[in-house]
Amino acid sequence: MAGGVSRLITAEVVLEAHRTGRSLARDSSTRITDEARDLAARLGVAIGSPAPELPGETPVRGGDTRVQVVIGSDHGGYELKSALKIVLTKAGYTLKDVGCQGAAAVDYPDFAREVASCVARGDAARGVMIDTIGVASAMVCNRVAGCRAAACESMTSALSSRRHNNANILTLGASLHTVEQAAAMLLAWLGEAYEGGRHQRRVDKIMALDSRTRPR
Known part of the structure; x- marks a missing residue:
């Protein structure tokens, strides 16, 4: 409540x-x-x-086909993803789930790439990817042009990734957090604004390193 x-x-x-x-x-x-x-x-x-309007992003309006949050996981993150989907839906966010759809073993790069591609194409304002630790999925997401994925283990790192780095994807480790902890971090991350200012030139330098083509 x-x-x-x-x-x-x-x-x-x-x-x-x-x-x-x-x-x-x-x-x-x-x-x-x-x-x-x-x-x-x-x-x-x-x-x-x-x-649930995402700071610094265009809010979803009536008739807009863009989803606000795309979420994915591998088998290690499936249970936590299912719980977080309920939290996000209750909070009023529009979701797109790109899998996986069960606890059978799968390969995290397949689903992390789907999350990242949705964000890079502009199909979603933010992305969330969950595996066992969170680091591996961040490595995949950051191979997709236009993505700034942050693997966060604390509220401090999650908020900093938004304020200072304009992170557009959050990766979480299911083995590191309870549902309550992960939900608190995710909601705070979604609600936090990018500060811009002096941070913008640093983000620009990050993006200048990315010479790959955005997914089509």
Whole structure:
């Protein structure tokens, strides 16, 4: 159950949300203390956005065929992916699941490439790929032109990947997080804006290294 939009989220607000089983909504004017972020990650309290428009991206409008989030996994990440799909749907995000569709062994490059290709083509605003650790899928996604995938193990790294690096794909390791931890990280990542400014020239240098052709 989600509460109203909080203008300032402190550790006390997070504790109360945990006690009552609520998630915390936020908008562009909401401030969150570092202590609150860390506590929310530990307790599995989701800090999301009341309107799932992705900062810095064109929001999905009526009649727009673009999905907001494309999600994929290999067999090691299938169970966590299934749980996160429920979380994202309840939060109001439009999803595209590119597989896999069960626990039978598959090869992560096939599904990581599908996630990355959807993002690179503009079919999705953001991508999420889940395997056992998260690193391998990030390696695949970053081979696709136009993708900036971040393998994140903490709330701090997830938020930094958005603020400073304009990451458009998040890769997660199913063996590293509970559902609650992964959900909190993912919702925070989706709701975090890219700061631009001094970071833009660095992102430009990253993208200048990429001479490959975007998928068609």
